[in-house]
Amino acid sequence: MIYGYCRISTDRQNIERQVRNILKTYPDAVIKQEVYTGTKTDGRKVFEQLLKLVRSGDTLVFDSVSRMSRNAETGFEVYQDLYDKGIELVFLKEPHINTATYKKVLSTNIEMTGTKTDIILKAINEYLMELVKEQIQLAFEQSEKEVSDLHQRTKEGIETA
Numbered sequence: 001m002i003y004g005y006c007r008i009s010t011d012r013q014n015i016e017r018q019v020r021n022i023l024k025t026y027p028d029a030v031i032k033q034e035v036y037t038g039t040k041t042d043g044r045k046v047f048e049q050l051l052k053l054v055r056s057g058d059t060l061v062f063d064s065v066s067r068m069s070r071n072a073e074t075g076f077e078v079y080q081d082l083y084d085k086g087i088e089l090v091f092l093k094e095p096h097i098n099t100a101t102y103k104k105v106l107s108t109n110i111e112m113t114g115t116k117t118d119i120i121l122k123a124i125n126e127y128l129m130e131l132v133k134e135q136i137q138l139a140f141e142q143s144e145k146e147v148s149d150l151h152q153r154t155k156e157g158i159e160t161a
Helices: 016-025 045-053 072-084 099-107 118-160
Strands: 002-008 030-035 059-062 088-091
Touching (some): 002 016, 072 099, 072 118
């Protein structure tokens, strides 16, 4: 099953752009929509339900990494958890962190030779894996920074006005 998750932060925003982007690439996606603000204390109920619904082999599509999480640490944890459960993650605006990319790195490990050289080859494989993890983490951190910057600019704009 393919699911698309769309989230807006306020009811004044339009969610249709995200829906359109996902359906353009995945026309059969079941779209789950949510209006959520970081000030709500009850969490993202639709997203939480979706996390319980998805199963190994399913695909979860986001227009952007920022729709998955506002917080870098939490976002990476959810990403890793879903990846470990066999759920394909697709980020239309950040395809370099799709789980398919992660899997590709895992499958292209340098083959061991059965010699002492394997010590070096193993280290190279682990290094490549760490680079992929770092790219995923950086994408979530960048998303978190953009939200923080937006809040700061809004605050400054209100003070100026």
